[in-house]
């Protein structure tokens with residue numbers, strides 16, 4: 001759990017300046033608060049924000065400066081829940097909550113499912129209607145509580161879901177723990193930074209489900225539904241999740257390399273990684289909008305801000321003030337691997353289209369984010385989504401529905417695990 005009092009220790013703002021948007025890019029220092037990662041963010045209301053990291057558990061809280069702990073926490077959480085954006089940026093094409101549930105024609109859905117895999121055609125929205133009618137409500141309740149107590153849960157779960165689906169399909173193989181005989185997917189290098197709170201969310205929801213209807217709801221379905229609910233909680237679009245996935249019977253770290261994108265890939269390589277999962281360039285750019293929330297550790301973008309290509313400076317495609325603030329925030333990253341920066345420095349906790357506006361202004365954090373703004377195949381989509389949040393939400397919705405069907409297993413190709421971190425049988 002988060003020690004709120006610890007978070008409320010004073011911290012220093014070590015650098016402030018105005019960029020060409022209408023906010024100051026601010027790096028906050030960690031000096032006075034042990035194990036608090038510096039963050040770089042856009043600041044309007046003369047209030048700094050900080051992020052606390054606690055290793056695997058990564059209990060994080062975002063709190064404005066110098067107010068009573070409980071009221072600040074409540075203020076932040078209610079802001080999050082009500083999906084209010086920080087008032088520093090011009091919102092282009094914003095839409096109301098009511099308009100976020102995007103209706104997709106059934107024929108298009110069927111096409112998407114059959115493209116994803118034949119097993120996807122066996123999935124349905126009413127899959128647990130008779131066997132566990134309260135499943136969706138139980139998951140939603142658990143997930144809501146978890147996100148309120150630990151606001152970094154949503155971004156972590158979204159990334160966990162993406163990684164699970166891209167390695168062997170959406171089958172909860174990423175949830176299996178390593179044991180003496182097997183090094184599981186989650187312990188592959190690419191997955192080491194997946195946050196413990198994302199795993200914990202699924203485990204809590206599964207535990208609640210097992211009390212109500214034991215052995216019925218798969219961990220893969222729990223993760224898919226939890227992710228959808230969490231995206232919605234951050235202000236993102238609602239999308240349909242078809243159910244009936246079975247859980248994987250295998251999970252090995254060796255199966256991970258080659259399946260996940262990495263920040264230093266070229267756009268050709270990124271397109272290729274997504275194409276292998278039958279995801280188009282449009283799907284890739286829309287899904288990358290997930291970087292409107294969450295954060296990245298300094299080691300993921302250090303090569304852009306420190307001595308870029310041996311130049312001694314930063315990547316010239318980056319906004320200079322942003323790069324300088326990141327240099328400051330990450331100065332100690334080799335000694336402290338927990339230091340991280342928000343992916344979207346404008347509205348880090350809100351699922352919106354600011355990510356695209358950022359990358360067009362040189363405020364993309366990862367090299368792969370900025371690359372999307374430079375390549376002629378992806379830039380038109382970045383521009384579209386930056387200008388029109390409805391277009392982003394529509395395409396993100398379609399892409400998430402497609403992603404959640406990648407490599408799904410049905411029938412005897414999988415099982416419904418009793419525990420999400422273990423196969424039912426030791427011999428599996």
Ligand code: HEM
Nearest residue numbers: 155156159162193261262263287290294295296297300368
């Ligand atoms: C286009 C290629 C992509 C690359 C190269 C990439 C790479 C990364 C990296 C390096 C991080 C930082 C991890 C860390 O330091 O802890 C990250 C974070 C994140 N990624 Fe991606 N990603 C990509 C696409 C996606 C997609 C398709 C999604 C989801 C649909 C996604 C969701 C996220 C989220 C939500 C975070 C923040 C996680 C957190 O706060 O715990 N990413 N990504």
